[in-house]
Amino acid sequence: KAGVTQTPRYLIKTRGQQVTLSCSPISGHRSVSWYQQTPGQGLQFLFEYFSETQRNKGNFPGRFSGRQFSNSRSEMNVSTLELGDSALYLCASSWDTFLEQYFGPGTRLTVT
């Protein structure tokens, strides 16, 4: 079974630009969650989508948004990038709640 895939793996953007990251979950998984990982803040939950609906949202500004498609693939978008948005963005999928989540390799975003 193929794992969680994320594209692109690396991105370099300039302040003020916007970026879209993509995540393809494990086949059959309905839940996709996004996390931001930084050395200072560690792993922070961004949001979760389940069957195309946002089920939960973390404490991030409205510049961070996401969506999920009918095939469970998900995208997250960050508008008006700031230097502090530089991070590893991880996507995770699971079949449902209380169950283990499987993580992708992440997208390394660098904002200059």
Add this chain to the structure above:
Amino acid sequence: GNSVTQMEGPVTLSEEAFLTINCTYTATGYPSLFWYVQYPGEGLQLLLKATKADDKGSNKGFEATYRKETTSFHLEKGSVQVSDSAVYFCALSDPTGANSKLTFGKGITLSVRP
């Protein structure tokens, strides 16, 4: 709110040494508990899990027991290898079951020297 506290790191051990990484949690209700491992340049891999009190999760020689009375989920391994060098994260699920959010500890870096 829910939270996870991990012991401060980093931890450096010699090969074949005994490993304990402490993890305690605060949650309202009964979350599932997880240990994830992250190797350099990679995403997180699930190492083991426990879904209810007194459950013991185990994998690749690692073990952790869900202790409700002490709200702990300490990770142990009897004999570490160089290949175990990585960052280890303790995490808990949303106790309400309303969503899949994981709350993570800060992680601890383990280095094992030959």
